[in-house]
Amino acid sequence: MFGFFARKGPHRARITTSGDTIEVGAGDNLLKAALNQGLAWPHNCRVGSCGQCRCRLVSGKIKPLNDFSYVLTGEEMDAGMILACQTSLRSDVEIEVALDKPAAALSQPKSVGGVIVRARPLTHDILEVRIRLDEVMPAYLAGQYAELSVPGLIEKPRSYSFASAPENEQFGHVSFFIRHVPDGEMTGWLHTANQEGQRVNVAGPYGSFWLRDSAAPMLCIAGGSGMAPIKALLEQVSSQGFQRQVTYVFGARTRDDLYCLDEMKQIKARGNGHFNFIPVLSREPNDSDWSGLRGHCTDILSPDAFDLPNSHAYLCGPPAMIDSAIECLGRAGVKSEHIFYDKFIDASHMQGGRT
Numbered sequence: 001m002f003g004f005f006a007r008k009g010p011h012r013a014r015i016t017t018s019g020d021t022i023e024v025g026a027g028d029n030l031l032k033a034a035l036n037q038g039l040a041w042p043h044n045c046r047v048g049s050c051g052q053c054r055c056r057l058v059s060g061k062i063k064p065l066n067d068f069s070y071v072l073t074g075e076e077m078d079a080g081m082i083l084a085c086q087t088s089l090r091s092d093v094e095i096e097v098a099l100d101k102p103a104a105a106l107s108q109p110k111s112v113g114g115v116i117v118r119a120r121p122l123t124h125d126i127l128e129v130r131i132r133l134d135e136v137m138p139a140y141l142a143g144q145y146a147e148l149s150v151p152g153l154i155e156k157p158r159s160y161s162f163a164s165a166p167e168n169e170q171f172g173h174v175s176f177f178i179r180h181v182p183d184g185e186m187t188g189w190l191h192t193a194n195q196e197g198q199r200v201n202v203a204g205p206y207g208s209f210w211l212r213d214s215a216a217p218m219l220c221i222a223g224g225s226g227m228a229p230i231k232a233l234l235e236q237v238s239s240q241g242f243q244r245q246v247t248y249v250f251g252a253r254t255r256d257d258l259y260c261l262d263e264m265k266q267i268k269a270r271g272n273g274h275f276n277f278i279p280v281l282s283r284e285p286n287d288s289d290w291s292g293l294r295g296h297c298t299d300i301l302s303p304d305a306f307d308l309p310n311s312h313a314y315l316c317g318p319p320a321m322i323d324s325a326i327e328c329l330g331r332a333g334v335k336s337e338h339i340f341y342d343k344f345i346d347a348s349h350m351q352g353g354r355t
């Protein structure tokens with residue numbers, strides 16, 4: 001007698017792979033609800049760009065909040081794949097997803113107020129921003145990120161990776177490396193005047209870019225402010241005593257874009273032959289006395305030089321760099337499940353970007 005109307009939420013999502021069940025409110029997306037309820041759902045951008053939250057709808061009805069075909073292939077969509085961050089529920093559902101880590105190992109995100117206590121230029125366009133928090137924020141893993149906003153001024157949050165491993169960070173503080181993006185509201189605010197003393201909000205931790213347990217050789221590739229999460233990972237490897245061979249290829253335009261060189265030297269000294277840092281410059285003037293490598297990061301990746309087929313790769317930087325590195329590593333025999341990345345997508349491409 002009555003036509004079918006999808007019942008408004010909350011609905012329940014049962015995760016077939018783990019047996020967990022979560023509740024997804026009417027205004028929530030599946031990823032947000034999962035993270036808030038402590039599930040270690042793989043994710044990065046949370047705005048439908050990176051594809052890391054992909055999962056399979058086994059049964060039930062969903063409402064896509066965006067067109068999945070920007071990220072998922074036709075084959076994946078035919079197989080029932082969806083993006084959790086772009087999905088709300090129209091009924092109870094069953095979902096298949098490989099959760100990342102025991103939920104107990106991850107903190108639930110929280111928003112904490114704080115004060116900028118340091119805004120120090122690292123290069124002509126990258127600033128180290130250190131924030132003293134009003135209260136201890138949930139523990140993060142090296143490689144994860146937080147969202148920054150400025151109360152009453154820049155309410156739309158921007159995402160920045162923690163620049164130190166938790167064990168290397170001063171108690172009650174967090175640090176970020178923030179690159180100046182032309183026309184970026186947040187980075188313009190930070191870079192055009194010294195904002196030490198200003199109040200900000202820090203929400204997190206977010207992201208599933210962290211160190212996987214393995215003794216496999218580790219190849220890190222980063223550019224620009226992608227230094228931050230890689231430095232944090234390297235600090236973690238270093239504090240664990242370098243049980244594996246680690247190579248870090250850092251791409252920059254010129255020598256003026258290199259930074260954290262002292263930190264890399266310290267890690268190398270502690271690495272006892274297990275760590276190699278290779279800066280590669282793409283636009284260093286030909287007549288300069290730079291004796292290091294020139295070109296792009298991917299130009300120097302040869303399978304023989306890096307034992308690539310047996311390596312785990314950790315990539316951080318702008319989408320074009322990541323995409324080209326993934327392609328190059330795939331061709332060289334690195335298994336796709338051994339390539340971990342954090343694409344730095346700016347706010348011109350997404351809600352809550354890195355500008």
Ligand code: FES
Nearest residue numbers: 046048051053085
């Ligand atoms: S596409 Fe969903 S987290 Fe990136």
